[in-house]
Amino acid sequence: MTMADAMTSGPVLLNDPLRNKGTAFTTEERRDSRLEGLLPAAVETLGRQVERVLGHLEAKPNDLERYIYLQNLCDINETLFYATVMSDPARFVPIVYDPTIADACLQYGHIFRRPRGMYLTRHMKGRFAAILGNWPIRDVRFICISSGGRILGLGDIGVNGAPIPIGKLQLYTACAAVPPDCLLPIHLDIGTTNATLRADPLYPGLREEPPTPDEVDALVDEFVAAANSVFPGVCIHFEDWKGSDAIRLLARYKDEHLVYNDDIQGTASVTIAGLTTALQIKGEKLVDQRILFAGAGSAGIGIADMIVEAMIDEGLGKDDARARISLFDVNGLIEQGRKDLNPSQQAYARDLKPTKSLADSVELLKPTILIGVSTVGGLFTEEVVRNMAKHADRPIIFALSNPTDKAECTPEQAYGWTDGKALVATGVQFPDVEIGGKTFHPGQANNFYVFPAVGLAVYATRPERIDDKLFIQAARGSADQVGRSDRDKGMLFPRQENILETELTTATRIAEYLFDQGRATVERPPDVRAWIEGMIYKPAYGASRT
Numbered sequence: 303m304t305m306a307d308a309m310t311s312g313p314v315l316l317n318d319p320l321r322n323k324g325t326a327f328t329t330e331e332r333r334d335s336r337l338e339g340l341l342p343a344a345v346e347t348l349g350r351q352v353e354r355v356l357g358h359l360e361a362k363p364n365d366l367e368r369y370i371y372l373q374n375l376c377d378i379n380e381t382l383f384y385a386t387v388m389s390d391p392a393r394f395v396p397i398v399y400d401p402t403i404a405d406a407c408l409q410y411g412h413i414f415r416r417p418r419g420m421y422l423t424r425h426m427k428g429r430f431a432a433i434l435g436n437w438p439i440r441d442v443r444f445i446c447i448s449s450g451g452r453i454l455g456l457g458d459i460g461v462n463g464a465p466i467p468i469g470k471l472q473l474y475t476a477c478a479a480v481p482p483d484c485l486l487p488i489h490l491d492i493g494t495t496n497a498t499l500r501a502d503p504l505y506p507g508l509r510e511e512p513p514t515p516d517e518v519d520a521l522v523d524e525f526v527a528a529a530n531s532v533f534p535g536v537c538i539h540f541e542d543w544k545g546s547d548a549i550r551l552l553a554r555y556k557d558e559h560l561v562y563n564d565d566i567q568g569t570a571s572v573t574i575a576g577l578t579t580a581l582q583i584k585g586e587k588l589v590d591q592r593i594l595f596a597g598a599g600s601a602g603i604g605i606a607d608m609i610v611e612a613m614i615d616e617g618l619g620k621d622d623a624r625a626r627i628s629l630f631d632v633n634g635l636i637e638q639g640r641k642d643l644n645p646s647q648q649a650y651a652r653d654l655k656p657t658k659s660l661a662d663s664v665e666l667l668k669p670t671i672l673i674g675v676s677t678v679g680g681l682f683t684e685e686v687v688r689n690m691a692k693h694a695d696r697p698i699i700f701a702l703s704n705p706t707d708k709a710e711c712t713p714e715q716a717y718g719w720t721d722g723k724a725l726v727a728t729g730v731q732f733p734d735v736e737i738g739g740k741t742f743h744p745g746q747a748n749n750f751y752v753f754p755a756v757g758l759a760v761y762a763t764r765p766e767r768i769d770d771k772l773f774i775q776a777a778r779g780s781a782d783q784v785g786r787s788d789r790d791k792g793m794l795f796p797r798q799e800n801i802l803e804t805e806l807t808t809a810t811r812i813a814e815y816l817f818d819q820g821r822a823t824v825e826r827p828p829d830v831r832a833w834i835e836g837m838i839y840k841p842a843y844g845a846s847r848t
């Protein structure tokens with residue numbers, strides 16, 4: 303047996319998650335690849351294997367255990383992992399992603415089994431390109447990278463945030479069928495401000511305070527250059543950085559490199575998608591709304607800025623558009639007397655008296671839309687929500703902070719305190735609510751309706767840059783897929799059980815936009831949808847590109 307044979311057969315093949323088929327290896331494959339004697343006799347179909355996995359999952363006591371089991375499966379047999387998750391996305395997306403992933407992050411050092419993706423540290427500075435070369439696959443199309451500086455609403459948890467880039471990229475495949483072998487999750491370990499984690503003996507990251515913003519910029523500059531040289535044409539997806547880092551780094555790279563920030567642009571897009579549907583239900587226009595944000599960080603500013611773009615598209619001037627938006631953060635209403643504002647927030651400072659009360663701000667501003675991106679569970683009190691209903695017939699209330707216990711209010715509260723009048727969305731999926739014999743279906747405004755579709759469109763068309771207008775297209779693509787009968791039930795987003803169809807449709811729209819703008823670097827096919835469908839990943843043995 304040659305060394306090459308040994309590397310592609312026998313136990314090595316069984317331990318390669320991209321090519322392992324487990325009990326699905328045929329009799330011939332077992333003979334040809336030196337697998338005889340290494341597997342039980344039965345030759346099973348992928349469907350039968352999925353059935354067994356579903357049984358295992360059913361027997362687990364909670365979703366964190368299901369998460370651990372599924373990640374382990376992904377390490378052993380990626381095809382079986384994706385076949386399982388894609389068999390029932392409405393059930394499994396909340397397990398491999400938000401909200402279960404929050405528990406996985408909190409417990410990361412304790413539940414750690416195997417590394418996944420790459421872990422760069424600030425001490426590797428000067429060697430990032432050489433180290434990225436250790437990744438075994440050259441055709442990497444997407445890197446999702448986090449520093450762990452603001453993971454969901456959990457704050458700075460350093461390398462415990464590593465499951466987030468992993469989970470985001472798993473959704474590229476599970477929701478939009480982007481081939482998994484072109485995806486590389488990376489944690490950039492710059493240290494953590496979290497002293498409790500630094501003191502935990504099982505914490506698997508650097509036990510240091512993070513460096514200054516200038517040093518962070520120097521690290522990320524080197525990383526972006528290295529990623530582009532080792533993986534030409536790669537798209538870098540920034541996720542869950544500290545808010546100020548997120549905004550600064552996106553501004554630094556967006557005009558020069560193929561990058562995007564999901565918390566800023568993806569979240570803005572999904573919020574505009576939900577608002578578009580909610581306003582269709584109300585028969586109103588975005589330009590006629592008054593919008594108040596609770597939270598003025600990367601998500602709040604990202605959504606506000608993109609709403610301004612969308613209002614400009616509807617014919618409003620920039621100043622008039624900004625005047626329709628107000629923000630409220632940990633120090634109260636963002637008004638012109640505030641001395642602690644960054645330039646992005648300053649643009650929205652109102653000529654109003656200071657107030658530290660959100661309920662009073664609602665009274666004063668009479669918003670028709672209230673958006674929570676504050677990381678503070680329960681911030682939308684009964685008084686806040688009732689004040690919304692005083693000034694708007696059908697107030698739009700989006701409590702977007704994650705995970706579940708960080709939601710600014712629950713749908714039950716928002717519907718209950720407004721006698722069922724509110725149009726409601728939250729960052730995670732909450733159950734339906736019954737009030738007075740009527741069933742309400744709260745929307746899940748989570749950027750997973752957008753970033754996988756963006757990934758698929760970018761994968762297909764290979765643009766050199768992507769911009770905010772693309773994310774507005776994605777928002778319209780998602781909103782257009784909520785049919786009238788679903789809108790009549792108060793639904794604001796497409797149904798999750800059809801997520802692949804939804805993301806394919808949105809990706810087609812984004813790809814068409816990129817072709818129309820002359821941004822795609824590949825030739826336009828006659829039928830964009832059929833062309834994209836021809837390149838998507840299907841969870842079947844032999845489907846891997848490598």
Ligand SMILES: NC(=O)C1=CN([C@@H]2O[C@H](COP(=O)(O)OP(=O)(O)OC[C@H]3O[C@@H](n4cnc5c(N)ncnc54)[C@H](OP(=O)(O)O)[C@@H]3O)[C@@H](O)[C@H]2O)C=CC1
Binds near residue numbers: 455599
């Ligand atoms: N549903 C979805 O798809 C998404 C949801 N999110 C969620 O949004 C939340 C915020 O994310 P992001 O903007 O990136 O985080 P940031 O840390 O950048 O921003 C948080 C903002 O909330 C403010 N804040 C803190 N406490 C309060 C308070 N008591 N009242 C009002 N505002 C407060 C902060 O003020 P200060 O900075 O002064 O402390 C800051 O402006 C997270 O929970 C995240 O999970 C994010 C992206 C997508």
Ligand SMILES: CC(=O)C(=O)O
Binds near residue numbers: 400454564703704
């Ligand atoms: C969903 C997401 O990206 C967040 O909560 O940060």
Ligand SMILES: [Mg+2]
Binds near residue numbers: 454541542564565
């Ligand atoms: Mg995020």
